[in-house]
Amino acid sequence: MTARFRPGARVRVRDRHAQGHLRTPVYLRGKAGVVERLCGRFRNPESLAYGGSGLPERALYRVRFSQRALWPDYRGSADDTLDADLYEHWLDPDETRRR
Amino acid sequence: MMAAMGEAKRYRGYHDLGGAPAGAIDRANHDYTLSEKRVDALFVLLGDAKRRLLAVDEHRRAIEALGADAYERLGYYERWIAALANLLVEKGVLSRDEIAARIAEIRARGGAP
Numbered sequence: 590m591t592a593r594f595r596p597g598a599r600v601r602v603r604d605r606h607a608q609g610h611l612r613t614p615v616y617l618r619g620k621a622g623v624v625e626r627l628c629g630r631f632r633n634p635e636s637l638a639y640g641g642s643g644l645p646e647r648a649l650y651r652v653r654f655s656q657r658a659l660w661p662d663y664r665g666s667a668d669d670t671l672d673a674d675l676y677e678h679w680l681d682p683d684e685t686r687r688r
Numbered sequence: 689m690m691a692a693m694g695e696a697k698r699y700r701g702y703h704d705l706g707g708a709p710a711g712a713i714d715r716a717n718h719d720y721t722l723s724e725k726r727v728d729a730l731f732v733l734l735g736d737a738k739r740r741l742l743a744v745d746e747h748r749r750a751i752e753a754l755g756a757d758a759y760e761r762l763g764y765y766e767r768w769i770a771a772l773a774n775l776l777v778e779k780g781v782l783s784r785d786e787i788a789a790r791i792a793e794i795r796a797r798g799g800a801p
Contacts, residue, residue, distance in 0.1 A: 608699050610749035615700045616707040638749035660707070 592648045592677070598624045599683035600652060602675065610638035613679045621683045622654040628674060648677040702756040724765040731772060742775050750775045 594600055604619035612634050628651055632643025656669040663669070720728075734741045750771035754762070762770060776782045 604698070606699060608701075610745060610752060614706045615698050615704050618698060634745040634748075637743045637745035640743075640746060643745075 592627050592630075592650075594624045594627075594648075594650060594677070594680065594682075596624050596626050600624055600650075600680040601683040601685075602652075603679050603681060609635065611635050613675055614673075616659060617654070617673055617675070620654055620659060621685065622652040622658075622673075625651040625653045625672060631676075633676065633678075649674055650677065650680065652680070701752055702759055703752045727765045727769045727772070731768060734772065734776075741779065741781060742772075746775060747771055750778075 599621060600623070601621045602613065602617045602619060607613075628649040630646040631649050633641075633645075633647050634643070637643040651672050652675050654671045654673065655667070656665060656671055657663045657667055659671060731747065733739065735743060735747075747768070751759075751767050753774070754767060754770055758770065759767065773782070773787055777784055777787070
């Protein structure tokens with residue numbers, strides 16, 4: 590099973606223009622997180638949504654984000670995190686050091 | 689069809705609500721009504737291995753395509769059934785006329801509002 594990222598890899602969600610059905614919410618676009626695990630490979634919902642085959646299958650990752658990194662006015666603990674399942678084609682390696 | 693077009697770069701569907709102001713959340717549980725259970729059953733049967741008439745992602749896409757107004761106005765399972773009907777028409781399984789005729793028939797016998 591080929592996967593571009595390993596658990597612990599720092600990734601950034603692509604901030605590309607996109608319309609139609611997709612599973613990457615706007616509030617995560619452009620945000621950096623850490624790969625928590627590889628969930629497996631699944632058919633692409635962006636193709637399945639329009640009657641397509643969804644093939645080739647895409648790697649799906651659980652990515653962990655710091656809540657404070659997502660919400661500027663977040664008042665909870667600095668340790669609070671949010672996990673989101675994101676497909677590989679929505680992720681880039683995160684070049685910046687700081688999350 | 690589209691709600692917030694504010695940023696050209698980040699097209700945001702009106703269903704993509706994460707982080708948007710929403711007010712208080714009603715956390716009370718409620719029982720499903722019979723009609724809600726029927727909609728759920730219909731969805732499962734239409735997409736099962738025997739029929740394969742629709743995929744969950746198609747259903748989600750059809751819900752997102754109902755329009756911002758319908759998305760606001762309809763309840764959760766009302767969106768489900770509206771999207772199911774649209775998908776079945778789109779796929780040629782049912783026609784609008786057939787659906788309308790059946791609804792009229794059920795109304796006539798007092799079975800639906």
